Amino acid sequence: MTDTQNNQEATMSKTLYERIGGEAAVNAAVELFYRKVLNDYRINRFFDDSDMDKQIAKQKAFFTMAFGGPNNYTGRDMRNAHAPLVKMGLDNSHFDAVMEHLGATLVELKVPADLIAEAAAIAESARNDVLGK
Amino acid sequence: MKGVMVKLTIEEKTYSCQPGETVLDALLREHVNISYACKKGTCHSCMVRSADTLPPEAAQAGLKNTLKKQNHFLACLCRPEQDMIIKLPDQSEFYTEGTVVVNEMLNRNTLLLVIAFEDAFEFSAGQFVNLQRADGLTRSYSIANTPQESNTLEFHIRRLTGGRFSEWLHDEITVGDTIAVSEPRGHCFYLPERSEQGLLLVGTGTGLAPLAGILTDALAQGHSGPIYLFHGSREFDDLYRIDELRQLARQHQNFHYIPCLSGKHVPEGFTHGRVNEVALASFTDLKDWRVFLCGHPEMVNQMKKMTFLKGASMKDIYADAFFVTPV
């Protein structure tokens, strides 16, 4: 086996979460992302600011999930977590706005484009659950 | 998997933690009532404190530095390497009797209360304690001084009309009375690191109490970065320690004191406006600043968000909201 093959093998067996930088990457992304979300009049009403520390923890959960990292959420959990928001009118346009900020945050952190695409695909796959469809 | 079996002690009871097992899993297996949610270090629901040993580093990942210093850790991330004595967050408190040695008014509705102890009372300036009356009524009050050789704690108590505890302190407590005081709590305090960092202190009313302690501590520890204190109330008569703080600002080139009044009558030397708005308008960017917010819960929550949006990192924002218990 050549070195290149070896490398490739190693890369293939690592999860996106590991390749993107694990918890350190999540921590770097969370604050950038949350500032964007709170500044976006289209969606900030969904983010209750009564407890910033808890909100930050939830954004961490969001990124860990989008990076395919270790988490215990099921599709049903996602439905339940977002059900109150769907009642408030959460729809595709809001989902798209969140996807936009996810992408912009990762670009700002200079994450390679192919990894951004992977993260976006994982987040995208939650669309139906998040929107309760 | 490496690891050893260790003993966990909580309130005189001991539990075993198997090799490789987390503290949370061990306690759940032993049917200890502990709150938890994500089991992976994100939600911080299972935060507990080690009473004796330093917790493993990995169990403190992502905690604020002041929490780390107090040996708080996440039970779900903790694979203990040695026996531990653990305090759960809701565990009953230990009270010490103190004696009131000063009882005088700071302004028309704020009482300065100084309580002395026989033995050293360990705390960090800016923390709060619970005071308890003989009938069990308990309220939180912030410590306004730094640790003293005289073992005294200073408090600023605002009279709340109809308030059970504050009126009792104002009207009935006198010098020589004893009062039960809990262990210090909270993680809104100064740590002597990154001394070149800017410090922004914003408080309403008796929110000045913890900020005064934090300020004294920071100056005593030689903090070299700029320190801005914004203290606000509606009327002039509800501010206090104005001359002392001005004096301090003259003595320390890096310390700036901005008293704010939101009411109509604003004498010269005071800034007109709500303290949070004045403070925010004074900065274009709070990136790399350390922020302390104390007092009115709405002000505190609003400012947490606004200072974060101005660039302060959540781990650098410390806050004590003076919640009033609803009846």
Ligand SMILES: Cc1cc2nc3c(=O)[nH]c(=O)nc-3n(C[C@H](O)[C@H](O)[C@H](O)COP(=O)(O)OP(=O)(O)OC[C@H]3O[C@@H](n4cnc5c(N)ncnc54)[C@H](O)[C@@H]3O)c2cc1C
């Ligand atoms: C961490 C922390 C630190 C604190 N530090 C301090 C401190 O350093 N100094 C200090 O003075 N206080 C401090 N407090 C507030 C203090 O703990 C008490 O809540 C306060 O003194 C009122 O208690 P009380 O028993 O007098 O009022 P209570 O008998 O509890 O009466 C409160 C009642 O007043 C109502 N009420 C609420 N807000 C107001 C208002 N603005 N005006 C009139 N009525 C109102 C409430 O609904 C309630 O019915 C702190 C609180 C916390 C949580």
Ligand code: HEM
């Ligand atoms: C892109 C796909 C999304 C994923 C993967 C995702 C993931 C998550 C996760 C893991 C949580 C934490 C749940 C918990 O532990 O309670 C959460 C909560 C939350 N999400 Fe999402 N989310 C997505 C889209 C959205 C969108 C589009 C919005 C609104 C515009 C949104 C708003 C929220 C809010 C407000 C919470 C907190 C709810 C609460 O306070 O309990 N999310 N999300």
